[in-house]
Amino acid sequence: MEPKVQPVDSLRKGESNEESASLAMTSEPAQRAFFLFSRRLFARPLPRFAFAVLFLVILGALFAPVISPYDPIKPDFSSARQAPSADHLLGTDDIGRDVLSRILFGARVSLLAALIPLSISISIGVPLGLISGLLKGWTDDLIMRVLDALLAFPRIILIIAIAGILGPSLVNALVAIGVVGVAPLARLTRGLTLSASEEDYVLAARALGSSNWRIMMSHILPNITAAIIVTVSLDIGGIILAEATLSFLGLGIQPPNPSWGSMVAVGNRYIQTAPWISLVPGTAIFLTVMSINLLGDGLRDAMDPYLRNR
Numbered sequence: 586m587e588p589k590v591q592p593v594d595s596l597r598k599g600e601s602n603e604e605s606a607s608l609a610m611t612s613e614p615a616q617r618a619f620f621l622f623s624r625r626l627f628a629r630p631l632p633r634f635a636f637a638v639l640f641l642v643i644l645g646a647l648f649a650p651v652i653s654p655y656d657p658i659k660p661d662f663s664s665a666r667q668a669p670s671a672d673h674l675l676g677t678d679d680i681g682r683d684v685l686s687r688i689l690f691g692a693r694v695s696l697l698a699a700l701i702p703l704s705i706s707i708s709i710g711v712p713l714g715l716i717s718g719l720l721k722g723w724t725d726d727l728i729m730r731v732l733d734a735l736l737a738f739p740r741i742i743l744i745i746a747i748a749g750i751l752g753p754s755l756v757n758a759l760v761a762i763g764v765v766g767v768a769p770l771a772r773l774t775r776g777l778t779l780s781a782s783e784e785d786y787v788l789a790a791r792a793l794g795s796s797n798w799r800i801m802m803s804h805i806l807p808n809i810t811a812a813i814i815v816t817v818s819l820d821i822g823g824i825i826l827a828e829a830t831l832s833f834l835g836l837g838i839q840p841p842n843p844s845w846g847s848m849v850a851v852g853n854r855y856i857q858t859a860p861w862i863s864l865v866p867g868t869a870i871f872l873t874v875m876s877i878n879l880l881g882d883g884l885r886d887a888m889d890p891y892l893r894n895r
Contacts, residue, residue: 625887632883635876642873646692655683657690658841666859676861679851684865687843691866694837694844695873698759698828699821705763706770711813713767714774715801719782728771735768744827748836755838758831762824773816777809784808811888818881822874829870845870 627633645652654674661681669676675684717728735743744761751757781787782805790800831837832846840847845866852862 622887626883629883631879635879635883638872638876639880642692642869642876643696645689646696649686649689649693653683653686653689655686657682657686657843660841666855666862668859669861675865676859678848678862679855679859684848684861687848688845688865688869691843691845691848692869694755694832694842695825695828695870697755698762698825699877701759702763702766702824703817703821705760706766707813707817710767710770711774714771714776715778715806717771718775718778719797719801719805725775729775732768732771735765736772740765741827741830744831745834745836748831753836753839755842755844758828758837761831762827766820766824769820770813770816774809774813777812778805781805781808815881815885815888818884819878821881822877825870825874825877 627636649657659682661677664673664677664681665679667673667677667681673683673685675688677683678687713728713732717725738746744765747761747764748758751761778801782800787800787804790804795803828837829844829846829849832844833850835847835850837846838844848866849863849870852859852864852866855862
């Protein structure tokens with residue numbers, strides 16, 4: 586008997602069915618992993634509350650020009666230091682600017698304060714830690730001694746010193762925060778790299794002749810990323826506080842542009858007669874930093890296999 590030959594169309598149809606099935610098999614585990622991670626992250630009420638607060642802060646910052654009832658910069662001396670009312674929901678400051686509008690625009694500075702210094706710290710600190718932990722020897726000694734010199738100074742004092750040298754501006758303040766954040770992140774990455782470099786999969790890759798670059802990027806970095814993400818998320822609150830401190834001291838964003846830290850500094854003179862000028866931005870800083878820390882704790886619990894089932 587002659588063998589049956591399937592039509593070309595049926596073969597193509599069978600191949601397409603196999604391809605779609607394989608795609609479904611590869612996408613289902615990823616979707617399931619994301620679903621399980623989200624369920625672990627939001628299993629408790631505190632991370633849900635933190636996510637809701639941060640979501641509102643981000644929305645307020647993005648749509649500040651649309652939802653702000655007043656110009657955050659233009660003064661109105663006839664409305665100076667008005668208490669919260671129907672016209673000004675959160676009151677006005679010392680020269681009549683609407684506090685709610687300035688809070689919304691000040692949220693943009695806080696988001697920049699989180700993103701720009703983190704980008705600087707990660708782009709410099711993580712590669713330095715990887716190189717130091719993997720190469721060891723004199724390279725490790727040189728990098729660590731420089732970082733130890735930076736860590737010898739109190740963090741906020743060093744930030745103020747660098748910002749003072751560079752000059753008072755928002756960009757200089759964020760650069761100072763990012764530079765000071767390099768050393769702790771590099772030391773963390775180095776410690777994680779030293780631990781991961783002794784694992785069997787790294788020893789096997791080295792025995793097979795893999796280069797240091799391949800070992801670093803393909804084997805070590807993917808396995809330490811989770812710990813770095815958790816640490817960075819917990820450090821965002823400190824970065825926002827550092828920017829608020831610099832703005833409070835006049836080394837951050839300059840008037841009349843709004844910043845939560847500078848708003849607290851302005852309201853400090855009227856804390857007894859018009860407390861809302863300081864209390865409102867202070868509360869915004871407190872809620873944002875607390876929410877970031879709570880979400881960071883939730884990320885740690887969701888990504889750490891030892892803490893998932895506790």
